[in-house]
Amino acid sequence: MVSLYTLKQRDIHPGGIPLAGFRRKFILWLDGRPSSLRLVREMSEVLELQGIMVRVPSSMDLEELEAMRADVIVAPPEGPERALAEVIASRTSAGLVHHVRPRRALYQAIAYPSSSFGKVVVGVDPGKTCAAVAVADGLVVWLWRGDCVDLPVEVDMLRDDAPSREFQVYVGFGWGGEEAAASLRGVGFEVRGVPEEGSTTLPYHAPAGLLEAIDDEHVLAALTIAYRGLTGWPRRI
Numbered sequence: 164m165v166s167l168y169t170l171k172q173r174d175i176h177p178g179g180i181p182l183a184g185f186r187r188k189f190i191l192w193l194d195g196r197p198s199s200l201r202l203v204r205e206m207s208e209v210l211e212l213q214g215i216m217v218r219v220p221s222s223m224d225l226e227e228l229e230a231m232r233a234d235v236i237v238a239p240p241e242g243p244e245r246a247l248a249e250v251i252a253s254r255t256s257a258g259l260v261h262h263v264r265p266r267r268a269l270y271q272a273i274a275y276p277s278s279s280f281g282k283v284v285v286g287v288d289p290g291k292t293c294a295a296v297a298v299a300d301g302l303v304v305w306l307w308r309g310d311c312v313d314l315p316v317e318v319d320m321l322r323d324d325a326p327s328r329e330f331q332v333y334v335g336f337g338w339g340g341e342e343a344a345a346s347l348r349g350v351g352f353e354v355r356g357v358p359e360e361g362s363t364t365l366p367y368h369a370p371a372g373l374l375e376a377i378d379d380e381h382v383l384a385a386l387t388i389a390y391r392g393l394t395g396w397p398r399r400i
Contacts (some may be wrong), residue, residue: 282327290332
C-alpha cells in the first residue's frame with residue numbers, strides 16, 4: 164500500500180524556520196478541492212518548519228484576504244475561487260499559480276517567482292519497505308514510505324510535479340539497494356549509490372526542527388542519503 168509519510172504531531176514555532184537561502188514565504192491556499200486540502204494537511208508542517216507558511220483561509224472576504232499580504236496565491240484551475248485569486252493578485256504584489264494537480268501547484272508556489280526548481284535530489288533508503296525524501300533547492304518537499312514496488316512510479320510522479328533543471332536520485336548501499344536502483348533505472352532514472360552506514364542514527368544537516376518531527380528512522384535515513392548525494396555538503400560518515 165502506498166502512503167505519504169506524515170510527521171508526528173508537535174508544536175510549531177509560529178515564525179517558522181527559514182532554510183537554505185529561502186526567505187520566509189507565505190502561500191495563500193484558495194484551492195478547496197478535497198485532494199488539494201488533503202495535500203496541505205500532509206505538507207504544511209514540514210514546510211512551516213522550513214519557513215514556508217501555507218494557509219487555508221476561514222473566510223473568503225476580499226478585504227481580509229488582501230490584508231493577509233500573501234507572497235503567492237494557489238487557486239483551483241477554475242471556479243469562483245480562481246476568479247477571487249485573480250482579483251487579489253491584480254490588487255496586490257502576490258503571485259498567482261494554479262494547476263489541475265495540487266502537488267504541482269504547491270511546488271510552483273514554493274519555487275515562485277521561478278517557474279521551476281534548480282535542483283531536486285531524491286534520497287532512497289531501501290529495505291523490506293522503501294523510504295524516500297526529496298530535497299528541492301535545499302528544501303525538503305516530499306517524504307514517502309511505502310512498498311518498494313511502488314517506488315519508481317512515485318518518484319516518476321514527483322519528477323512530473325517538480326520541474327527542475329537537474330533531477331538526481333541517490334540510493335543507499337545496503338539490503339535491497341541493488342533492486343531499488345534497478346527498478347528506478349528501469350523507468351529512465353540515472354541512479355547513483357551512496358554509503359548508508361550510520362544514516363539511521365547519525366543524520367546530519369537536516370533542516371532545523373525536522374529531526375524532532377520525524378519519528379521514522381527510515382525516512383531519516385532517506386533524508387541523510389539525499390544530503391550525502393549533494394556535492395559539497397559536509398559529511399559525517
